Amino acid sequence: MSALQGATVLxxxxxxxxxxxxxxxxxxxGAGEVRVLDNLVNGTRRNLEDLDGDGRFALLVGDIRDEDARRAALAGAEIVYHLACLGVRHSLHDPVENHRVNAEGTLAMLGSARDNEVRRFVYVSTSEVFGTAQYAPMDERHPTWPETVYGGSxxxxxxxARAFHRTYGMDSVVVRPFNTYxxxxxxxxxxxxxxxxTIVRLLAGHRPLVxxxxxxxxxxxxxxxxxxxxAMLGTSSGVAGQTINLGSGTxxxxxxLCAAVAAAVGRPDLVPEHRDPRPGDVRRLLGDPSVMRSLTGFVPQVDFREGVAELVSWFRSSPVSTTDMLARVEDVNWLARAGTP
Structure with missing residues (x-):
């Protein structure tokens, strides 16, 4: 029986x-119960609507920085996957809030998870901790020189997470996904x-911005x-205390990317419009996936161009019009929005 079978997961x-x-x-x-703790700042109930009526699922709307929310979410939890964070572009216009959620929030979650004696804590980090590649492919020992407060947080x-493993013996594992789509x-x-x-822009008949x-x-x-x-890292043996890259190696x-989207959309005439570089942009990322493969046997299954074509189809099937979606795209989305401090 899988170690996940019947488990309570947060x-x-x-x-x-x-x-x-x-x-x-x-x-x-086969998880017995899956709880979600989310303040719905970036997440949305729509992403979970297919789970309505599933008695094994519960959405708790709350902030990881709130002690009462953490206590309720962690009660009886055996495995924790910690993904809650604010993103890289948010950090460019509000670095302090980004730090408070990503760094201080993680420390609070680790403390509460330890108090609740969770079986495993999976901290989902990011390849942004590396900054630009100093060599490639980038293994887990590649220097960490983040370009943004997001990467730093x-x-x-x-x-x-590593300190809680070494100091308190917590079964924690750090995983660094590269670019998920x-x-x-x-x-x-x-x-x-x-x-x-890029997909939204091309579907609306606009050139991609680069x-x-x-x-x-x-x-x-x-x-x-x-x-x-x-999911594998929540139950795999031999990963406690490890820091593991999660990339395709491609x-x-x-x-x-723009060419692949243009081909999938059927608009090869929509070539990129180049603008000034974005601040804090990482120049090169290429992960070495060998540690993940050796520890778990994991090998990615989806080819990039096939995945792009599937994603284009998914956007095309959306009940929201491409015009409405385009109106919600912010071309310069690293600056503070109106009313944002």
């Missing part, structure tokens, strides 16, 4: 893009990612693969 940030897919996988693999969370990915506001934003020369590279993994890998430039 996913912070579980109403978000990756978190909601992880919840689906955990339930599919997530690195602080990593340090806390797929259905439910964010295109709007300061959460908007390059791939869904900041800089477009030769920046990323290591993309489909969300179904990311969620599957994260490098894609932003120019290549």
């Amino acid at each position: 996913v912070t940030g579980g109403a978000g893009f990756i978190g909601s897919h992880l919840v689906d996988v955990l339930l599919d693999r 997530k690195l602080a969370g990593e340090a806390y 797929g259905p439910r990915s964010h295109f709007e506001g300061d959460s908007g990612e390059v791939l869904p934003r 900041y800089g020369d477009g030769e920046q590279t990323r290591d993309f993994m489909h969300v179904s693969d990311t969620a599957s890998a994260l 490098e894609v430039t932003i120019n290549e």
Whole structure:
């Protein structure tokens, strides 16, 4: 029997893009109860609507910084997946709040998880802790020189998770996903990612926007693969105290991404419009996935171009019009919005 079978699991940030897919996988693999703690700032109830009526699922609307919310969410939990955070572009216009949620919030979650004697704590970090690649592929010992407060705050969370393992013996594992994409990915506001934003623009008949020369590279993994890998790390043996990259080991430039989207949309004439580089932009990311493979046997299943075509189809099937979606895309989504301090 799987160690996940019948377990009580908490996913912070579980109403978000990756978190909601992880919840689906955990339930599919036999978890007894999956709770989500999410303040719905970035996440949405819509991502979890298919779970309405499933007695094994519960959404708790609350903030990880609130002690009462943590206590309620953690009661009886055996496995914790900690994904709740504010993103990279948010950190460019509100670095203090970004730090408070990502670093201080993680420290608070670790303390409460220890008090509740959870069996395993999976801290979901990010490849942004590395900054730009100094060599590639980037293994787990690659230097960490984050370009943004987001990367710095997530690195602080990593340090806390490792410290709780070494100081208190907590069974914690740090995982660094590279660039996840797929259905439910964010295109709007300061959460908007390059791939869904590009899809929305092309579906609306607009050229993609590229900041800089477009030769920046990323290591993309489909969300179904990311969620599957994260689920494995909640129960795999030999991973306690480890820091593990989660990437495909394949490098894609932003120019290549735009070409793949244009082909999937059927608009090869919509070539990129280049603008000034974005502040804090990482130049190169390419992960070395060998540690994850050796510890768990995990191998990604979804080819990038196939995944892009699937995501285009998903956006096309949306009940929201492309015009309405485009209106929610912020071209310069790293600046403070009106009314934002």
